[in-house]
Amino acid sequence: MSRLDEIAQDQRDEEEAASRRRVQRPRRASVGASLVGGFGELLITAGLLLGLFVVWQLWWTDVEGAREADQAVSQFTEGLEVEIPEVAGQERTEEPPAEPEPVDLSGETFAALWVPDWGTDYRWPVAEGVSRPDVLDAGMVGHYPDxxxxxxxxxxxxxxxxxxxGRPFYDIDTLAAGDSVIVQTHTxxxxxxxxxxxxxxxxxxxxxxxxPGEPGVEASEAMLTLTTCHPLWSTAERYIVHAQLDHWIPLExxxxxxxLEAS
Structure with a gap:
C-alpha cells in the first residue's frame, strides 16, 4: 500500500470513529420537548385522579350511604315500643293521632319510608332536616322543616x-298514579x-x-311530596311526586x- 493509500485509509478510519461517537452520544432534549413531556405526565396523573374521583362518586358513596341507611333503619326499628304482627292491619280513615315533632332539628331519624314497587328490601330512614352533610349525604331521606x-x-x-x-330516589320516575308510598313512624x-x-x-x-302549588291556602287534606334532582346527573330541575293519604294503620x-303482598 502506498503512502497516499495509507493516509486515505487513516482518514476513513477517523471518520468512521467520529460517526460512531456521534451515534453513541445521547442527545440533549430541547426545552420544548421537556415541557411537553412534563405536561404529558401531569395529564396522566390528572386522569388517574379523575378516575379515582369518579369511582368514589359513583360507587363508594353509594356503598357508604346504603350502609349508613341500614344502620339508621335498624336503630329506628329497635326503638319501636310495640311488636308488629305480620298480618294485614285494619285500614283506618278517621283522623290519626298527632305525631310528635322531632326534637333534634338535624339528622334525627323519626320514620321509615317504604315503596312496595321498588322492591321488598326498600326501606329508607327519614331524618329531620335537608342538610347535605348531616342528612342527605348520610344516606337518608330528609324531612323539610316546617x-x-x-x-x-x-x-x-x-x-x-x-x-x-345510596340514591334513595333513583327510581322516582317509575312511580305512577295509584302506587303506594308508605311512611312508618313509632305510632x-x-x-x-x-x-x-x-x-x-x-x-x-x-x-x-x-x-302544593297554592302557597297561602289552608290545607284540608294530608299530602306527601317527594323531591329530588332531575335529570340524572344534573341539578337543573327537580322531579316532584305528590301523593294523598289513603289510610293509616296502628303498628300494633x-x-x-x-x-305483605310484596314479601
Missing part, C-alpha cells in the same frame, strides 16, 4: 338523592297513594306548600297489605 308530619293535614315533604349516597303506618308528578325549577318551592294492629 312541613307537616306524617299523616297530618298539610304536606309531609321530603327530599332525597337520585344519584350517589302507625301511613299509606299514601300517588296522585301526580311534576318537573319544576329549583326555585319553585311552592311544591312543598301545605296545598298489623302491617299494610301492600308490604
Amino acid at each position: 312541613t307537616a308530619m306524617p299523616g297530618q293535614v298539610g304536606n309531609f315533604s321530603v327530599a332525597g338523592h337520585r344519584q350517589t349516597y 302507625a303506618w301511613y299509606v299514601y297513594k300517588v296522585t301526580d308528578h311534576r318537573i319544576v325549577l329549583p326555585t319553585e318551592i311552592d311544591v312543598i306548600a301545605p296545598v 294492629d298489623g302491617m299494610p297489605a301492600e308490604l
